[in-house]
Amino acid sequence: MSTSFPSLFPGMLLDAASRYAQDHAAVPELPGDPVRELGWTATLVPEEAGGVGGSLADLASIVEGLATHGMHLPVVETCAVVPLLLQAAAPEVGNRWLGAVAEGSAQLAPLIALSAMPEEMALRARHLDIGYELNGFVQGVDVSLPATHWLVPAEVDGEAAIFLVDAERIGVPVARYRTMEGRRGADFALARLTVPQGSCIARGGQARNALAAASDAALLLTAVDTVAALAALTQQTLGHLKERRQFGVALSTFQVLRHRVADMYVKYLGAKGLTIHCFHAHEQKGSDLRRSLRLAKVSLAETARGCAEAAIQMHGGMGLSEEVLATRLAQRLIASEFRYGDRLLHAAHLKASQGDAGPSSLSNLARSAQ
Amino acid sequence: MSIDYAGFRRELEEFARKSCPSEIRAVVAAGQKITKREYQAWQKILNAQGWGAPSWPAEVGGTGWDIRQRLIFEEVMADNDCPPLYHHGLGHIGPVIIRFGTPEQKARFLPRILDGSDWWCQGYSEPGSGSDLASLSTSARLDGGEWVINGQKIWTSHAHEASMIYMLVRTSREAKKQEGISLILVPMDAPGVTVRPIRTIDGWHHLNEVFFEEVRVRADNLVGEVGKGWTCAKYLLERERLPPANVARLELLRRQVVRLVEEAATAARGRRDFSGLHHKLLLCEAEAKGARVMMAQATDDLIHQRALGVQPSAIKMTCADVAQRLTTIALDAVGPEAAHRFLADADPEVPAATWIQNYMFTRARTIAGGTSEVQRNVIANELLGA
Numbered sequence: 001m002s003t004s005f006p007s008l009f010p011g012m013l014l015d016a017a018s019r020y021a022q023d024h025a026a027v028p029e030l031p032g033d034p035v036r037e038l039g040w041t042a043t044l045v046p047e048e049a050g051g052v053g054g055s056l057a058d059l060a061s062i063v064e065g066l067a068t069h070g071m072h073l074p075v076v077e078t079c080a081v082v083p084l085l086l087q088a089a090a091p092e093v094g095n096r097w098l099g100a101v102a103e104g105s106a107q108l109a110p111l112i113a114l115s116a117m118p119e120e121m122a123l124r125a126r127h128l129d130i131g132y133e134l135n136g137f138v139q140g141v142d143v144s145l146p147a148t149h150w151l152v153p154a155e156v157d158g159e160a161a162i163f164l165v166d167a168e169r170i171g172v173p174v175a176r177y178r179t180m181e182g183r184r185g186a187d188f189a190l191a192r193l194t195v196p197q198g199s200c201i202a203r204g205g206q207a208r209n210a211l212a213a214a215s216d217a218a219l220l221l222t223a224v225d226t227v228a229a230l231a232a233l234t235q236q237t238l239g240h241l242k243e244r245r246q247f248g249v250a251l252s253t254f255q256v257l258r259h260r261v262a263d264m265y266v267k268y269l270g271a272k273g274l275t276i277h278c279f280h281a282h283e284q285k286g287s288d289l290r291r292s293l294r295l296a297k298v299s300l301a302e303t304a305r306g307c308a309e310a311a312i313q314m315h316g317g318m319g320l321s322e323e324v325l326a327t328r329l330a331q332r333l334i335a336s337e338f339r340y341g342d343r344l345l346h347a348a349h350l351k352a353s354q355g356d357a358g359p360s361s362l363s364n365l366a367r368s369a370q
Numbered sequence: 371m372s373i374d375y376a377g378f379r380r381e382l383e384e385f386a387r388k389s390c391p392s393e394i395r396a397v398v399a400a401g402q403k404i405t406k407r408e409y410q411a412w413q414k415i416l417n418a419q420g421w422g423a424p425s426w427p428a429e430v431g432g433t434g435w436d437i438r439q440r441l442i443f444e445e446v447m448a449d450n451d452c453p454p455l456y457h458h459g460l461g462h463i464g465p466v467i468i469r470f471g472t473p474e475q476k477a478r479f480l481p482r483i484l485d486g487s488d489w490w491c492q493g494y495s496e497p498g499s500g501s502d503l504a505s506l507s508t509s510a511r512l513d514g515g516e517w518v519i520n521g522q523k524i525w526t527s528h529a530h531e532a533s534m535i536y537m538l539v540r541t542s543r544e545a546k547k548q549e550g551i552s553l554i555l556v557p558m559d560a561p562g563v564t565v566r567p568i569r570t571i572d573g574w575h576h577l578n579e580v581f582f583e584e585v586r587v588r589a590d591n592l593v594g595e596v597g598k599g600w601t602c603a604k605y606l607l608e609r610e611r612l613p614p615a616n617v618a619r620l621e622l623l624r625r626q627v628v629r630l631v632e633e634a635a636t637a638a639r640g641r642r643d644f645s646g647l648h649h650k651l652l653l654c655e656a657e658a659k660g661a662r663v664m665m666a667q668a669t670d671d672l673i674h675q676r677a678l679g680v681q682p683s684a685i686k687m688t689c690a691d692v693a694q695r696l697t698t699i700a701l702d703a704v705g706p707e708a709a710h711r712f713l714a715d716a717d718p719e720v721p722a723a724t725w726i727q728n729y730m731f732t733r734a735r736t737i738a739g740g741t742s743e744v745q746r747n748v749i750a751n752e753l754l755g756a
Contacts, residue, residue, distance in 0.1 A: 003679070004679065004680070004752065004753060238753055238754060241754060242754060242755075252754045252755070255747075258746065258747070258750035258754060259743070259746040259747075259750065261750065261753065261754070262745075262746040262747075262749035262750045262753070263746065265680075265684070265749055265753060266684045266687050266688060266749065269660075269664055269681075269684045269688075270657055270660040270661065270664065270684075270688055271660065272660070272663075272664075273659070273660035273661060273662070273663030273664040273667070274656055274657070274659050274660035274663070276663045276667075277659045277660065277662065277663050292659065295652060295655055295656035295659065296656060298649075298652050298653060298656060299652075299653055299656030299657060299660070302653055347648075347649055347652055350652055351645075351648050351649075351652075354628075354632075354648070
């Protein structure tokens with residue numbers, strides 16, 4: 001069966017993440033801080049700042065390995081968004097923090113709603129005589145792992161800015177909860193929170209570009225998560241159909257189920273193709289990168305929802321139990337639809353930027369044909 | 371020798387822009403029915419350039435391109451609104467003659483495919499043999515050094531404009547059902563061949579029934595060995611499991627439908643809600659991008675001689691599904707304007723009416739060449755065992 005589900009990003013990182021996830025997926029409370037202990041936060045940090053100088057494809061291996069076994073760790077947030085935002089800072093500040101992130105001596109996390117792209121700023125900052133004042137409400141921040149500092153995007157005088165604020169100053173969240181797929185989320189309310197001048201690490205173009213790069217990376221890695229979860233979900237469903245017997249025969253003998261799982265598989269292949277297309281666009285810095293990422297968001301949501309529902313249905317009563325991996329993968333797929341902007345948000349952006357159909361109108365073409 | 375694919379693409383782009391007549395491109399761009407007239411004119415132009423048969427080896431007049439070059443060829447041609455290659459001669463019977471034909475058969479038939487003088491159709495399906503093709507009963511018997519054919523074929527595309535038909539016939543009833551089948555080439559003007567058009571749901575004439583009554587053809591019109599026609603048919607199907615045009619044409623179709631929806635939305639001036647169609651178009655755009663990568667990966671597997679597995683089935687299902695959804699969007703866009711003027715031939719001033727026909731025509735995508743249900747069986751057999 002594995003030849004039907006080749007890995008997207010094979011290699012040692014995938015194997016390591018996969019092994020870790022396999023060993024710990026069933027552990028309700030994770031010991032320690034695996035993302036930092038395993039050194040994954042160093043992946044995207046440049047070598048000159050003490051990191052590995054890896055690429056998004058390396059992080060994608062880790063994301064794939066975890067998602068395949070239904071393991072939740074905030075890799076996108078701590079290993080992609082954080083270093084990409086820090087790179088907006090002046091080198092002497094940025095490199096110091098990047099080094100601390102790489103060696104795990106500082107635990108940085110983004111104060112960004114899981115449902116929003118990093119570039120959509122929920123907070124407002126006001127410049128004071130000394131320092132800044134932060135205001136606003138951020139809903140649904142990932143708090144799976146401890147943080148010593150938050151990276152806080154905020155709008156100042158109509159332009160983007162990124163603040164680095166220690167966790168004590170931000171304070172405790174106003175609410176904590178479990179997310180639908182089993183992560184830990186929280187809401188933060190910032191009211192007239194003053195921060196020192198130096199906590200603003202980037203403003204204007206630098207901040208905007210870094211937030212855009214972090215948004216692209218988050219969308220890309222979430223797509224990888226979805227494709228890996230789709231592969232695992234399809235394999236789990238195939239296993240169930242082969243093993244589960246009803247009416248004296250294996251479920252896999254019923255053509256209606258065979259066709260439904262074949263449809264899942266074809267959708268998975270399409271989702272994988274689209275994700276690879278996005279990676280190529282990212283590597284080549286293609287002008288259609290953002291459009292492709294938004295299209296992937298819209299399309300993968302459709303695919304993920306359909307496959308999640310099909311898998312639950314084909315698992316019958318077992319599909320309703322959170323103890324079953326397929327069920328948890330289905331939850332993960334649906335939750336991922338709403339990470340970094342949902343399909344309706346991205347569709348709205350795509351529709352607003354329509355008009356790539358070419359200059360010639362259909363009736364002109366038809367007339368010239370005659 | 372490494373191939374400069376980027377340079378190859380540029381060369382093709384320049385050729386397509388310069389050499390494909392604007393009146394032909396306009397027909398393609400508008401999504402109108404492409405007839406023998408456009409196919410044949412374009413085939414002559416390609417042949418004059420030495421590109422008459424992109425999938426054939428150079429020694430029989432082909433280009434000798436590898437599969438990636440063929441894929442690029444199809445993409446560039448679709449991007450520039452050039453007609454697709456006429457597949458029955460170039461894609462189907464041509465390669466079979468190249469593989470199984472005698473030197474004499476190659477000399478007789480291949481040049482006439484290349485320059486477009488012979489127009490081929492395929493006689494496979496019969497009234498009682500559709501998906502179960504091996505149960506066919508049209509017969510051929512040897513009589514006085516000639517084959518004598520009796521029986522009936524159905525769903526025969528282009529039979530009314532073809533000069534030749536390649537057909538599967540039963541030459542023995544004693545062997546196992548696949549083993550008694552032979553492949554034979556028959557001129558459509560042979561006495562005893564009758565073509566009856568089938569009125570199809572799209573309003574175009576492309577399908578026919580073909581009747582054979584004591585039709586006599588030369589003994590050397592049989593390709594390969596007697597009773598081994600199934601091997602030829604399987605070779606043909608294997609080769610055509612990954613048609614490079616499938617994905618390339620999808621993007622052309624999408625661009626056409628995007629324009630159509632824009633025009634319909636402008637004309638409606640807010641009286642109709644197009645947001646649902648816009649959303650469906652986005653999904654089609656995304657899935658076409660995914661399909662393109664699926665095709666590229668399968669192409670890579672072919673080049674490196676790795677097993678294709680179920681990739682061709684998955685690609686066929688995806689392309690058929692997206693093509694159907696696109697023409698369904700077109701139907702929604704033009705329906706009020708065009709549904710009451712179904713046949714565009716009757717009123718060429720309503721180009722939108724063509725899209726009602728295109729919608730109907732595209733229903734065949736999940737039926738012809740192996741239904742989507744058959745493809746699902748193929749995939750399920752691979753994943754779950756037969």
